Amino acid sequence: MAEPEVKAAEQEMLAGFLKSNETTGEINTADNKRAVIITRDLWKALTDAASERLAAEFDDVLYSAGLAWGAHAYAEFNKGVSSSQKTLYHIRNMGLSDFKQQFNTYLTCHGWGRFDIYQKHEIIFVDLFSSAFPEMVERHDAMTCSLMAGFFSGFFTELIGVELSCIELRCAGAGAEKCTFLVADSGITSSVRKWLIKGRTSDEIVEAIAAKEYQGKK
């Protein structure tokens, strides 16, 4: 590919997520929110510093930040959907495929990845493909997506009207092809957390959920 063609393609891809105003010098997201571009090194330094400072609580802080972000994202998503679908009483009544399509558009226009949601053994699972967070963190030895787990927890809690918890079962940061999250009551997610600490794999955990092992540990 010739050099000018590569440049044009890069500009177009960037334009999908961000818009820059040459007069004001502002950079905005697709839905007109201010954005800041920082280098990967600065990002890494910031996360390393926070991780060092917060130690064991780092994941909890990320989860809490994600929770607030998810609740806010729900309000924004709700506003967008309500304005385009006037007859819809509540987002809960949206058809599953329509919801997936709209929510995927919302996530991808911000560059957060593509998502899928499904039910298995009466528990909700969320898959996140091409998630931005593990790519930014650049760790390949652990699950890193507490921020995204908090995000899904906050979003679906607002959507369903029930306090839900979310935990990551497998992570692209730990070598999986996608990040998989489990959305359930906090009693179940705390059992899953214990199983993960004990070293059980995601497949073993899914089997344990199918066998309703969490009921005995409540």
Place this chain on the structure above:
Amino acid sequence: MAGDEQQKKPYDETMESAKLFEDIKQSKAKQASNTEGHLKAQPAKAAPQTSAEREGPDRPSPGEKGKATEASIGELFSNLVKMSPQEKIRIEDHSIGSLFKKYLSKRG
């Protein structure tokens, strides 16, 4: 004169009822011939080919059926909601009574 009227009355009633009976008979015959003609005028309908045609227009097409039965995002979470403890379910009261709740609680 009065005797004449008394004599005529039963005769007239019989005549009228006979006439009425004849009218009904004629109109029924006319209706039957009309229906026959209407049926004859209609071209023969082709045998229904698809299952949707066989079961009539009220049956939704496969695509429509899929749309009608597709679960909503809220329904996907229904099991989870059932499993959740009561205290974690946020009560969303949209009733008219909810607007007056604070006044009711003040009254105690």
